[in-house]
Structure formats: C-alpha cells, structure tokens
Amino acid sequence: MRVISFYLPQFHPIPENDAWWGKGFTEWTNVAKAKPLFKGHHQPQVPADLGFYDLRLEETRVAQAELAREHGIGGFCYYHYWFNGKMLLERPFNEVLASGRPDFPFCLCWANENWSRRWDGLEQEVLTEQNYERYDPAQHMQWLTQAFKDPRYIRVAGKPLFLLYWADHIPDIAGVVKVWRQEARRILQTDIYVCAVKSHRFGLTDEETISVGFDALVNFHPHPKLFPRPDKARIRRFFNKRMNSFFRLFGLDALRWFPIYSHYDYRKYVANVLSQPGGTVKQFPCVFPSWDNTARKKSDAAIIQNSDPDLFEKWLSYSIRSVEQYEREEQLVFVNAWNEWAEGCHLEPDLKNGTKFLEALRKALAYSITT
Numbered sequence: 001m002r003v004i005s006f007y008l009p010q011f012h013p014i015p016e017n018d019a020w021w022g023k024g025f026t027e028w029t030n031v032a033k034a035k036p037l038f039k040g041h042h043q044p045q046v047p048a049d050l051g052f053y054d055l056r057l058e059e060t061r062v063a064q065a066e067l068a069r070e071h072g073i074g075g076f077c078y079y080h081y082w083f084n085g086k087m088l089l090e091r092p093f094n095e096v097l098a099s100g101r102p103d104f105p106f107c108l109c110w111a112n113e114n115w116s117r118r119w120d121g122l123e124q125e126v127l128t129e130q131n132y133e134r135y136d137p138a139q140h141m142q143w144l145t146q147a148f149k150d151p152r153y154i155r156v157a158g159k160p161l162f163l164l165y166w167a168d169h170i171p172d173i174a175g176v177v178k179v180w181r182q183e184a185r186r187i188l189q190t191d192i193y194v195c196a197v198k199s200h201r202f203g204l205t206d207e208e209t210i211s212v213g214f215d216a217l218v219n220f221h222p223h224p225k226l227f228p229r230p231d232k233a234r235i236r237r238f239f240n241k242r243m244n245s246f247f248r249l250f251g252l253d254a255l256r257w258f259p260i261y262s263h264y265d266y267r268k269y270v271a272n273v274l275s276q277p278g279g280t281v282k283q284f285p286c287v288f289p290s291w292d293n294t295a296r297k298k299s300d301a302a303i304i305q306n307s308d309p310d311l312f313e314k315w316l317s318y319s320i321r322s323v324e325q326y327e328r329e330e331q332l333v334f335v336n337a338w339n340e341w342a343e344g345c346h347l348e349p350d351l352k353n354g355t356k357f358l359e360a361l362r363k364a365l366a367y368s369i370t371t
Contacts, residue, residue: 001320001331002074003365004107005338005347009078009089012055016088020127028052031341034295037259042305043294045341048349055092058101065102068338071358072365075105075154076338077163082110084134097147107154108147109163109197137176141183148188157329159193163218167196168203177213200224206281216282218334221273222291222304228268260299266290266306270315285319286334289357292344313360317367
C-alpha cells in the first residue's frame with residue numbers, strides 16, 4: 001500500500017512569473033493576501049512548521065520529505081510543466097534529481113494545460129500554450145527517462161509510474177502513448193505504467209481511456225459534478241452578482257463588499273463520492289483534506305472547508321480498502337495535495353490545524369495495516 005501526494009513546485013520565483021505577475025511572484029503572493037469572504041471562513045491560510053518556504057533551498061525540500069515520511073506518505077507526485085522542450089518551474093525537481101536529496105520516492109505528472117491569466121480572472125488569455133501540432137512524444141520521453149532511471153522513482157510492477165493530467169486534450173493520444181512506450185522500452189528496456197488523471201473536464205469514458213493505451217485512471221478530486229448543493233448560495237450569489245454588475249457600470253469593483261463564492265459541505269461531498277458506483281476499469285482513488293481557491297480567484301471561489309480531520313481519515317480509510325483488491329504494487333491512493341496552498345488543499349501544517357491532517361493520514365494507514 002502506498003499513499004502518493006501531488007506536489008506543486010510553484011514556490012520559487014522564475015523569470016516568466018516575474019514578467020507576468022511582477023518581480024518575485026510565487027504562489028505565496030496570492031496565499032498571503034487572501035481574505036475571509038464570510039464569518040468563519042479560514043483565510044488566509046498561514047503555513048506553520050515549514051513557513052513561507054523557497055523551494056530553491058535543499059533544506060526545505062528535505063524537511064518536506066521528512067515530514068511526509070514521518071506520517072506515512074509513500075512519495076510525492078511532482079507536477080511537470082513541459083511545452084515542447086521548454087519547461088516551467090522545473091528547478092526544484094531538477095535539483096532533487098541532480099543532488100539525490102531528499103532520499104524520498106517520487107513520480108511525475110505532466111500538467112499539460114495552457115498557462116493563462118487565471119490569477120487575474122482572465123483564463124482566456126493564454127501566456128504559454130500547449131502546441132500539440134509540434135509535440136514530439138519521443139523527445140519528451142527521452143527527457144523523462146532521465147528521471148525514470150533514478151532509484152527513488154516510483155515503479156509499479158517494475159515499470160516507472162507516469163501520470164498525464166489532460167489525456168483527452170492531446171490529438172491522437174493513442175499514438176502518443178504508443179510512442180512513449182516504444183521510446184521507454186528502447187532506453188530503459190522496460191515498459192512504463194501510464195495513468196490518466198480523471199479530473200472535472202475529462203472527456204473520455206473509463207473504457208475509452210484504457211483502450212487508447214493507459215494502464216489505469218486516477219480518480220481526481222474535487223470534482224464539480226459531485227459538489228453538494230451550495231450552502232445558502234443561490235440567493236446570495238444572485239444578489240452579489242447583480243450588485244457587482246451595477247457597480248461596474250461606474251467603473252467600480254464591488255467584490256470587496258459583495259463577494260461571489262460558493263460554499264460546500266465537506267461531509268456531504270464525501271458522502272457523494274462514496275455513493276458513486278464502482279468502475280469497470282482499474283482506478284486509483286484520490287482524496288483531499290479541504291478545498292478553497294479563494295487565494296487564486298478574484299471572484300466565484302469554490303470553498304469546501306473541513307475542520308474535522310476525522311472525516312478525511314474516514315474517506316482515506318475507505319479509499320485504502322478500495323484498492324486492496326489489486327496486486328500489491330498497484331495498491332495506490334493519491335492525495336490532492338501536499339502543498340496546494342492557494343487552493344486551500346494541503347497536508348502541510350498551517351497555524352489553524354497544525355499536523356492534524358497528517359496525523360489523520362498516519363492513523364488511516366496504521367489501521368489498514370492492522371486489519
């Protein structure tokens with residue numbers, strides 16, 4: 001049994017972010033300026049044990065791994081940003097690869113999205129585009145195999161584990177996966193274990209995903225179709241939207257006084273997940289401790305607060321039991337996420353909850369071992 005947590009490498013400055021958002025921009029820029037939108041809203045979310053860290057520092061990366069290992073996490077899944085040979089936010093992982101530290105398991109997930117001005121609320125304005133007409137899967141796999149060769153790299157049945165975030169965005173995805181496998185076998189003399197991330201905009205059926213060459217799916221959460229009815233949302237959102245539209249007529253931003261957001265109940269969300277029918281193909285579950293993208297959204301934030309780590313523990317325990325039917329090396333559960341601070345979705349301790357969610361994860365794992 002292995003629990004793998006998604007890992008965001010955004011917490012260090014890069015020239016592109018300096019140009020797009022201002023000198024020194026990192027994920028912390030948005031996290032620190034977040035404000036509560038209603039009474040009892042947990043914002044801003046301030047990091048505790050690890051502080052406002054810089055991922056260029058090896059000491060930070062080692063401390064993260066030690067904290068994760070101490071609480072039973074079996075590896076990090078680093079988001080990997082590849083744009084036809086150009087990479088973004090690559091420094092932390094490249095230094096992990098080059099230095100051999102921390103000595104902690106890892107795998108990669110290609111986050112193959114366009115980069116847009118979503119932090120300005122302008123998702124339609126693309127900053128860096130995924131150009132699939134120019135995409136060379138052999139070139140990409142040649143780079144990836146450098147990571148796959150590392151003894152820390154997570155393998156399933158001897159095959160390096162690789163995730164793809166938006167499988168249905170890539171034309172001829174079957175041909176791409178075929179080239180990946182061919183190139184991996186040529187370089188590594190072994191196949192790869194490829195998973196498609198089944199997220200909220202995923203357009204393939206489970207069966208179609210397997211038929212185009214994937215070994216399994218990762219059932220990513222949160223998923224909007226499972227959101228419960230927003231708490232007291234309809235009237236408030238309607239009124240606040242109207243008020244914002246009125247003030248915009250005069251060139252004024254009224255979001256400060258009339259915030260637009262949806263607030264969902266975590267317990268009801270988990271109940272919706274657990275009520276879903278089982279799939280017909282191999283799927284690895286994904287759980288999250290809470291969700292709140294207020295820090296990233298100027299408007300229309302989705303908030304799933306959770307002040308009860310026991311609920312997270314119960315969901316994780318259920319997810320662990322759901323994969324016990326698989327072969328031992330395929331008993332994988334994912335957590336979203338280790339450090340998605342701007343989405344209020346992190347296992348790393350904050351000033352409010354400390355290590356409670358990490359302790360819940362450790363208890364869920366300990367229980368699964370003794371039963």
